[in-house]
Amino acid sequence: MLSKGSAGNKGSAGKTPPTSTKSARAARTEKEATAVDDSSVESVYFLNAFPIPNSVLRTSRVCVLSLLMVTGTLEAYTLRLIPIHIYGKVIHEFDPWFNFRASEYLDEHGWDAFFHWYDYMSWYPLGRPVGTTIFPGLQITSVLIRRALSMLGVSMTMNDVCCLIPAWFGSVATVLAALLAYETWGSFSGAAMTAGLFAILPAHLMRSMAGEYDNECIAMAAMLLTFYLWVRSLRNAGSWPIGVLTGLAYGYMVSTWGGFIFVLNMVALHAAVCVFADWLRGRYDASLLWAYSLFFVVGTAVATRVPPVGWTPFKSLEQLMALLVFIFMWALHFSEILRRRADVPICSTKALRIRARVFMITCGVLVLAAALLAPQGYFGPLSSRVRALFVQHTRTGNPLVDSVAEHMPTSADAFWSYFHICLPGSLLGFFCHPLFMLCAVPPREVVHSAVLPGRLLFLDKNEPADAAFRARCGCFDWQYAGWGHGPLRGLVVSSAVCV
Structure with missing residues (x-):
């Protein structure tokens, strides 16, 4: 039986409740601080006889949950090595074999030859310009890992690296899923449970088993890394510089998988809803603008360097939403500058008129630009x-x-x-x-x-x-x-x- 007791005296009681709002807030803060101080000396009695300090219980809990997370990550890696234990280091299915050939070509011939490679063995007898049609993130990652291991004195063939990459990145994705859960809910227990469940989830297992050398095997880790860094950049008003890392993670995601459109639109959708909700609540915070701007500018700059993507972030209909969110967020920021210069409340009619004028001008410019570019075939279809x-x-x-x-x-x-x-x-x-x-x-x-x-x-x-x-x-x-x-x-x- 566990029962709570106290190893010291509690704080004094019977304080007169403050009358003003500021006094009430100060009293509440002091009360919470006192409670924290009391909890540090509070003990839990086991069998009503053996006192156990709360600090020991908290430390034990963190250790147990950390052990669960580590166990989940190791189990994720062990499960994904089962095909190698049964069949050896063999790449299976069709697309993984092409990806393996492309990785070998990049490793043997170098960067420039890879992006000018016309493969007559693909889509035979027509052939395929691999350098301009492939998402090269998987091949570049594999070659970099093999060469890094070689520099460290670990000799591995390209076949072995390609076989093990799905298991490696499957474990990394498990850790990132746990970090995302912790950043979201602030619960270490939830993070540990997320790691355990994600390690054995069939939807992820079938794309990250050893030998399944396809784009999705590393794309999941890249996607979760982008989402985690995006959430992390919004933790408080001073964390917006992490948006640079979010953009770099998104750029890596673009180089690995065509599903980057989903990631881009989800971040843009979330930013738009955050701005709209802030507007309804009558407040404005520029940290969201800085975080999203860094994400969009850095991520788009990297994405345009990926051959299959090019300048489609400014032309493709499924990617234009992110650009529109970027433009309207800056229009809102400009209207906020005008509102502060006019010294009017944010929820006043005058502030609404200022924002309406700025948005009308922005919409007019966008409509004019679309009317000029659309007849020339600038915008591509879905x-x-x-x-x-x-x-x-x-x-x-x-x-x-x-x-x-x-x-x-x-x-x-x-x-x-x-x-x-x-x-x-x-x-x-x-x-x-x-x-x-x-x-x-x-x-x-x-x-x-x-x-x-x-x-x-x-x-x-x-x-x-x-x-x-x-x-x-x-x-x-x-x-x-x-x-x-x-x-x-x-x-x-x-x-x-x-x-």
């Missing part, structure tokens, strides 16, 4: 893969996309096969958590907060209104997964169901 999410299977107009079975609607059995025990828990969390948030909201002094694997996004936890938004985005995430096996198995929802 890609076939994106159209496949909204039109019936086999009707996208692209035979290559139509022939892929992954674009067929997802069956109910597939959800259980990919998510298993995480499925009921995630559904319960998506639909029930907003109800708990409406009833009891834990205080947390942050500028913004976010849950961003998939479309599970939200704002400050102090605001109950964000619960409805979070539930809606969670439901939309499942709808997105239901459009096809590719998004579901392509890891879009796998981290969300664990977090």
